[in-house]
Amino acid sequence: MSRAGLGVPPAVIAVLGAGSWGTTFAKVLADSSPAAVIRLWARRTEVAQEINAEHRNARYLGETDLPENIVASSDAAEVLRGAELVIIAVPAQSLREQLAQWKPFISSTAVVVSLMKGLEVGTDARMSQVIGEVLGIPAHQIAVVSGPNLAMEIARQEPTASVVACPDPEIAVWIASTCTTSYFRPYTNTDVVGVEIGGIVKNVIALAVGICEGRQMGDNTKASVITRGLAETTRLAVALGGQAETLAGLAGMGDLIATCSSALSRNHTAGRLLGQGLTLDQVAVRMNQTAEGIKSAQAVADLASQHGVDMPITTNVVAVLQGSISIKELGPRLLARDLKPEGEHIP
Numbered sequence: 001m002s003r004a005g006l007g008v009p010p011a012v013i014a015v016l017g018a019g020s021w022g023t024t025f026a027k028v029l030a031d032s033s034p035a036a037v038i039r040l041w042a043r044r045t046e047v048a049q050e051i052n053a054e055h056r057n058a059r060y061l062g063e064t065d066l067p068e069n070i071v072a073s074s075d076a077a078e079v080l081r082g083a084e085l086v087i088i089a090v091p092a093q094s095l096r097e098q099l100a101q102w103k104p105f106i107s108s109t110a111v112v113v114s115l116m117k118g119l120e121v122g123t124d125a126r127m128s129q130v131i132g133e134v135l136g137i138p139a140h141q142i143a144v145v146s147g148p149n150l151a152m153e154i155a156r157q158e159p160t161a162s163v164v165a166c167p168d169p170e171i172a173v174w175i176a177s178t179c180t181t182s183y184f185r186p187y188t189n190t191d192v193v194g195v196e197i198g199g200i201v202k203n204v205i206a207l208a209v210g211i212c213e214g215r216q217m218g219d220n221t222k223a224s225v226i227t228r229g230l231a232e233t234t235r236l237a238v239a240l241g242g243q244a245e246t247l248a249g250l251a252g253m254g255d256l257i258a259t260c261s262s263a264l265s266r267n268h269t270a271g272r273l274l275g276q277g278l279t280l281d282q283v284a285v286r287m288n289q290t291a292e293g294i295k296s297a298q299a300v301a302d303l304a305s306q307h308g309v310d311m312p313i314t315t316n317v318v319a320v321l322q323g324s325i326s327i328k329e330l331g332p333r334l335l336a337r338d339l340k341p342e343g344e345h346i347p
């Protein structure tokens with residue numbers, strides 16, 4: 001994206017991923033920029049056909065009507081043709097493989113935005129890092145969107161705020177201008193690390209809170225886990241070069257509260273089902289969407305270990321997922337840390 005183009009809204013925006021969040025964000029973009037063409041890539045042809053013919057994605061968004069300037073296709077090359085802004089909303093663990101397939105069709109000058117909240121298993125890489133590695137584009141062309149963004153609420157046009165983070169503040173503002181509506185208010189930030197880590201770790205904390213709820217523990221327990229979960233998220237973000245104040249905002253506290261308290265949260269729901277005694281396989285059958293916390297928890301724990309960051313909640317959630325401890329043992333372990341002042345976020 002050239003400097004000259006920053007004041008001009010993109011004529012074509014590609015959204016890769018027609019799940020709940022990808023489709024919802026396509027709706028936000030279409031409502032914000034009615035003159036633009038929003039091309040939405042769907043893995044399944046029948047989903048693309050439904051969106052084009054009925055302007056709905058019933059599997060993920062029920063009866064929500066989608067704007068007519070959203071055009072769906074299962075052909076990634078067609079979706080990406082001429083796109084100046086590329087939005088990616090696919091499961092974190094499939095990103096690298098899919099990006100490699102899409103790379104020939106993504107312009108070298110396009111701005112690429114991640115909506116994903118996960119760490120890559122095996123490399124412990126954040127999604128923005130995977131995008132940079134695979135596409136070979138500079139950091140200032142890569143941005144992330146995060147915050148308290150429960151897709152169904154936004155699809156219903158219930159007011160929410162979010163954060164667009166990019167190392168280049170002008171590009172962050174340009175992206176924010178393409179997704180500002182009466183119901184979706186983006187703020188901008190240059191702290192990509194802090195914004196991403198907030199969105200990643202909150203999924204693991206939400207699993208813990210969901211397990212507590214499934215075990216019928218009270219609000220004191222859940223509030224304690226949320227608060228101390230924010231503390232350990234902040235410790236990791238700062239250790240990686242992020243800013244503590246970012247975690248006190250929408251991408252940290254805001255996203256954590258929404259994810260840990262809403263029945264619409266996939267990770268909270270997965271945790272609650274685990275707390276009720278279901279196995280991981282049974283949880284996967286019950287849910288039709290990916291709970292990124294289950295996939296990313298080990299990568300978060302690995303990253304913390306590499307940087308000497310104490311994350312007891314994350315460590316014990318991983319132990320439950322791996323079967324090292326039982327669900328019944330989790331509760332007493334969640335706040336197992338040496339006594340120290342509450343305000344101490346950095347190890």
